[in-house]
Amino acid sequence: MWSIEDTEFMSRAIKLARRGLYTTRPNPCVGCVISLDDKIIGEGFHIRAGGPHAEVHALAMAKERVGGQIDLKGATAYVTLEPCSHYGRTPPCAEALIKHGISRVVVAVEDPNPQVSGRGIKMLRDAGIEVDVGLLSDEAAQINPGFMKRMESSLPWVTVKLAASLDGKTALSNGESKWITGLESRRDVQRLRARHCALMTGIETVLVDDPSLNVRHGELGLLSQQLDADSLHQPLRVILDSRARLTSTAKLFAITSPILLVSCVDYPQIEKDTWPEHVSGLILAADHEGRVELAALFAHLGKTCNSVLIEAGATLAGSVMSQNHGDELILYQAMKLLGSNGRNLISLPDYIAMADIPTVKLIDERKLGDDTRLTLKIRS
Amino acid sequence: MWSIEDTEFMSRAIKLARRGLYTTRPNPCVGCVISLDDKIIGEGFHIRAGGPHAEVHALAMAKERVGGQIDLKGATAYVTLEPCSHYGRTPPCAEALIKHGISRVVVAVEDPNPQVSGRGIKMLRDAGIEVDVGLLSDEAAQINPGFMKRMESSLPWVTVKLAASLDGKTALSNGESKWITGLESRRDVQRLRARHCALMTGIETVLVDDPSLNVRHGELGLLSQQLDADSLHQPLRVILDSRARLTSTAKLFAITSPILLVSCVDYPQIEKDTWPEHVSGLILAADHEGRVELAALFAHLGKTCNSVLIEAGATLAGSVMSQNHGDELILYQAMKLLGSNGRNLISLPDYIAMADIPTVKLIDERKLGDDTRLTLKIRS
Numbered sequence: 001m002w003s004i005e006d007t008e009f010m011s012r013a014i015k016l017a018r019r020g021l022y023t024t025r026p027n028p029c030v031g032c033v034i035s036l037d038d039k040i041i042g043e044g045f046h047i048r049a050g051g052p053h054a055e056v057h058a059l060a061m062a063k064e065r066v067g068g069q070i071d072l073k074g075a076t077a078y079v080t081l082e083p084c085s086h087y088g089r090t091p092p093c094a095e096a097l098i099k100h101g102i103s104r105v106v107v108a109v110e111d112p113n114p115q116v117s118g119r120g121i122k123m124l125r126d127a128g129i130e131v132d133v134g135l136l137s138d139e140a141a142q143i144n145p146g147f148m149k150r151m152e153s154s155l156p157w158v159t160v161k162l163a164a165s166l167d168g169k170t171a172l173s174n175g176e177s178k179w180i181t182g183l184e185s186r187r188d189v190q191r192l193r194a195r196h197c198a199l200m201t202g203i204e205t206v207l208v209d210d211p212s213l214n215v216r217h218g219e220l221g222l223l224s225q226q227l228d229a230d231s232l233h234q235p236l237r238v239i240l241d242s243r244a245r246l247t248s249t250a251k252l253f254a255i256t257s258p259i260l261l262v263s264c265v266d267y268p269q270i271e272k273d274t275w276p277e278h279v280s281g282l283i284l285a286a287d288h289e290g291r292v293e294l295a296a297l298f299a300h301l302g303k304t305c306n307s308v309l310i311e312a313g314a315t316l317a318g319s320v321m322s323q324n325h326g327d328e329l330i331l332y333q334a335m336k337l338l339g340s341n342g343r344n345l346i347s348l349p350d351y352i353a354m355a356d357i358p359t360v361k362l363i364d365e366r367k368l369g370d371d372t373r374l375t376l377k378i379r380s
Numbered sequence: 381m382w383s384i385e386d387t388e389f390m391s392r393a394i395k396l397a398r399r400g401l402y403t404t405r406p407n408p409c410v411g412c413v414i415s416l417d418d419k420i421i422g423e424g425f426h427i428r429a430g431g432p433h434a435e436v437h438a439l440a441m442a443k444e445r446v447g448g449q450i451d452l453k454g455a456t457a458y459v460t461l462e463p464c465s466h467y468g469r470t471p472p473c474a475e476a477l478i479k480h481g482i483s484r485v486v487v488a489v490e491d492p493n494p495q496v497s498g499r500g501i502k503m504l505r506d507a508g509i510e511v512d513v514g515l516l517s518d519e520a521a522q523i524n525p526g527f528m529k530r531m532e533s534s535l536p537w538v539t540v541k542l543a544a545s546l547d548g549k550t551a552l553s554n555g556e557s558k559w560i561t562g563l564e565s566r567r568d569v570q571r572l573r574a575r576h577c578a579l580m581t582g583i584e585t586v587l588v589d590d591p592s593l594n595v596r597h598g599e600l601g602l603l604s605q606q607l608d609a610d611s612l613h614q615p616l617r618v619i620l621d622s623r624a625r626l627t628s629t630a631k632l633f634a635i636t637s638p639i640l641l642v643s644c645v646d647y648p649q650i651e652k653d654t655w656p657e658h659v660s661g662l663i664l665a666a667d668h669e670g671r672v673e674l675a676a677l678f679a680h681l682g683k684t685c686n687s688v689l690i691e692a693g694a695t696l697a698g699s700v701m702s703q704n705h706g707d708e709l710i711l712y713q714a715m716k717l718l719g720s721n722g723r724n725l726i727s728l729p730d731y732i733a734m735a736d737i738p739t740v741k742l743i744d745e746r747k748l749g750d751d752t753r754l755t756l757k758i759r760s
Contacts, residue, residue: 164546164547164548165548166544166548166711166713166725166740166754166756167544167548167724167725167726168544168545168546168547168548168549168725169548172730172731172732172733172734172737173730174732176732176733176734177734178734179734180734314720318719318720321717331546333546335740335741335742335754335756336737336738336740337701337725337726337728337737337738337740338728338731338737339698339726339727339728339729339730339731339737340694340698340724340725340726340727340728341727341728341730341731344547344720345546345547345548345720346547346717346719346720347719347720347721348717348718348719348720348721349719350552350553350719350721351552351553351718351719351721352552352554352556353552353556354552354556354557354558354559354560357552357716357717357718357719358716358717360546360715360716360717361715361750362715362750370741370742374546374715376546376715
């Protein structure tokens with residue numbers, strides 16, 4: 001069904017789509033390639049929400065290449081995601097493809113939103129355009145795990161980030177942990193934060209470490225050269241503080257990107273009066289252990305966030321895992337041994353059989369300096 | 381100094397040497413290649429202690445290739461270890477090389493035994509043979525880490541084998557551990573045992589698991605096809621039993637390969653009377669925690685064993701590591717999370733600073749089914 005050129009051009013479109021990884025959210029990353037006589041005449045990707053879609057960039061380039069003609073008869077457009085069919089902040093891309101006289105459209109993945117899925121394809125077909133769907137669909141879907149999951153389930157993609165020694169310890173018994181992992185791993189964590197819509201941690205981590213929990217442009221490594229400081233999205237910082245203990249002296253507050261304080265009781269009014277504009281509160285029910293009900297929290301975050309990165313201690317990370325909210329586990333592993341007195345990586349229920357433990361599957365492994373980064377899919 | 385042919389032929393000799401990995405001990409693995417006019421005319425490796433050395437096999441093949449001539453004038457011999465100069469169970473190889481009229485000998489590594497080092501080379505040079513030393517010396521030394529270390533220090537090479545989940549647990553809290561690692565890892569452990577002269581564990585492991593601690597030919601995987609059951613060396617089984625608690629009902633006793641029971645007090649005579657012939661005892665001083673003094677034990681084992689594999693619980697493995705007896709750590713890592721209630725991998729002192737933890741360096745990484753095997757050099 002697919003020619004070698006089809007595969008080649010769609011691969012290129014996927015590669016282009018990835019360039020938006022740090023800037024498009026909450027929109028998905030999308031790439032587009034336009035070919036004529038088996039040559040690429042236009043390409044583009046979605047850069048940021050509110051800006052032109054990938055198809056618009058690619059059509060503009062193609063039009064220029066053929067001497068300003070609007071009619072691109074005989075051309076094929078390769079799009080990683082079904083072209084939109086609705087008027088949003090930009091006119092529908094399906095309409096633009098029709099208007100330019102494109103003859104064939106190859107789509108990797110249909111729009112995951114059940115409300116609009118198939119409409120763009122139908123609009124193209126109704127206009128007499130040949131549409132083929134499904135080329136490199138897995139690869140294309142993997143660029144936008146958060147967008148895909150949220151459109152299908154209204155829940156965000158949840159990444160659990162952990163860092164430990166070979167014997168699964170995150171710190172010495174006295175809490176000393178600077179540094180278990182190396183500089184390259186810590187920079188990678190900055191890129192991981194920059195890719196997620198929200199960053200979640202527990203109050204204990206905030207009280208003990210007093211972190212800023214932002215993305216520091218200067219620590220992005222090579223990425224900082226491709227991404228200027230102004231294009232950098234700061235993830236929403238979500239702090240789980242069931243008993244409303246946090247005060248505005250926390251370092252977090254000094255950085256003006258949004259903070260969501262999630263508690264089970266209200267903060268004292270006198271405290272709330274000190275909150276700067278970028279801080280808001282959310283009160284949710286407590287679970288049977290008195291902690292914030294995670295299911296309710298993820299349902300809330302799913303309204304606006306494609307993806308949530310959990311950077312937390314053993315308790316919260318363990319709750320996310322054992323309550324089956326996690327999609328992916330990223331483990332930075334240092335080639336060190338801290339010994340059994342060290343602090344444990346993750347708290348899980350006291351399983352009595354090996355069959356009961358969580359199921360994870362290794363899908364990627366990278367070296368980062370002396371450390372290893374393991375990416376594992378959590379299968380629930 | 382070295383030609384492309386020199387490097388090629390020595391690489392071949394190293395490859396041949398490795399074929400003896402499971403059978404030569406306590407002798408080292410040695411390979412030999414004989415070339416004439418840049419072609420290999422003879423090759424061989426040391427198969428087992430008491431049998432012919434690598435040079436003898438290679439000379440015999442070379443002699444046959446040149447029509448039975450004894451004179452191999454113009455030929456070069458490549459040997460991974462300095463040829464022996466003494467009459468042992470076989471006549472000295474240096475003499476054989478001289479007798480066959482070899483013109484040049486290339487040696488990768490000098491004999492590590494300070495008593496004999498250099499003597500074989502001197503004997504060859506005195507006979508007018510050109511001798512070049514040091515080609516691929518690191519690679520050649522790495523075939524025999526145990527032999528090299530023991531000859532230099534009278535201590536065995538110590539490998540610490542560990543197996544754990546990603547969060548550094550060896551079992552659930554109830555002791556359940558079947559199976560954390562997969563079949564391929566467990567087969568690899570069989571090959572690891574087969575390569576070591578001795579296998580050491582603690583009494584707790586024996587009392588709890590009642591293991592046989594032998595090499596099971598049928599579980600060697602592919603190796604079983606290259607190595608018949610009779611050629612298989614069984615490692616000396618060393619059990620640390622400071623308080624002399626083991627009784628001869630242990631499964632260990634049923635297998636007739638040698639067992640060394642190391643205690644700090646003597647076993648009751650009535651118990652010793654039940655010991656089969658392959659069981660012997662060794663009484664050593666206790667350390668300040670009442671455990672067998674490891675330094676004394678390794679000094680004892682160094683008299684006969686090139687290498688000791690530690691397959692033990694967190695306590696013994698930790699003592700070996702923290703007392704700086706370990707040379708290499710082999711960690712089988714299962715892509716699983718057991719949670720903080722699980723059993724810890726290794727007990728180490730309660731360090732107060734990151735600078736105090738043991739230093740290990742990753743030197744090899746392999747996939748074994750779903751598991752990862754990490755090999756780490758312990759740097760003390």
